[in-house]
Amino acid sequence: MSEQAKYLVNCWYVAALASEVDAGGLFQRRILGTSVLIYRLQSGQPVALQDRCPHRFAPLSRGIRHGDEVTCQYHGLRFDGGGRCVHSPHGDGSIPRAAQVRSFPLVERDGFLWIWPGNPALADPALIMDGAVLSRNPPASVAHTYMHNAVNYELLADNIMDLTHIDHLHGPLINTRGKLSPLIPKVSEESDGIRIRWDWQADPAMLLLATHLAEPESPARQFFEVKWHAPANMRLNVGAMQAGEDYHSDGVVLYDFHIMTPETDTTTHYFFASTRNYRMDDGGYNAAKMQGMIEAFTTEDKPLIEAQQQEMQSTDLWALQPVLLSSDAGAVRVRRRLRALIEAEQQVCAA
């Protein structure tokens, strides 16, 4: 990738929703500053290539599909799904050794296409974050969406790692009526990421969940728990339970995935997926709930965070000497961990 020094590269990023890449098309998206072509072989298996012909650098996504191969629209070199040039219409038809397009490891899992921008030899699918609940749950309880944002990806990760913003920025459907900000969240450093958790007594529970509890008007125990994985892949569990209930079996729980992939320094691909443990066969509720979440994000979070980015005019938060609050405990650790991982990766590269 062209901007490697800024980003962690030996890790899995989501490149696209599986549903964005259809059977016959050529799908293009810029990831970590590099334009990538994604398409499906006739077997359905998706592949990812740098979207750049090695001749005069025309985007291959403007090319023409021939079965599993893509022909460059400009002068007709043809490449297979691994990026190898398999045909040249020029001269005696011999294929120059340098006529090779970079290919990236790509794995389809849990409704996402995961790309590995770094060393392909290190691309172990076992390192992909656990999103099995999205595949395991009934389809009527699962939804995925994609949103583009004019924001650096770390600012978007801060938004999920510091959920106290919901009481100040969001409306009654998902706020906690002021319960969150006074709490000191529990933060734990784990080998594969960072976890942050808030627990509180709600009276009643947040509106989104209260209506699904046995006694919607009565007090409930609530929690938010976020597990972050590098670089900006987060799972958020939101739960509410009443007297004696265990949230895994009796309470109501949302399992949300907030996954951010840098497009450039100041623009981000935001992938969101959600499932739950209640009304799991209700597709109508599923669609309405997803619409509500998208609306909350696009009308409340997105305008504010994009304005924040405009005001900062920088992606270096620390250079601006931000005030720190108790609610920053998770976001600060995430930023430090990510920086340490990027630095460690660069030292290995330099060695």
Ligand code: FES
């Ligand atoms: S730019 Fe692709 S063949 Fe010339």
Ligand SMILES: [Fe+2]
């Ligand atoms: Fe929000």
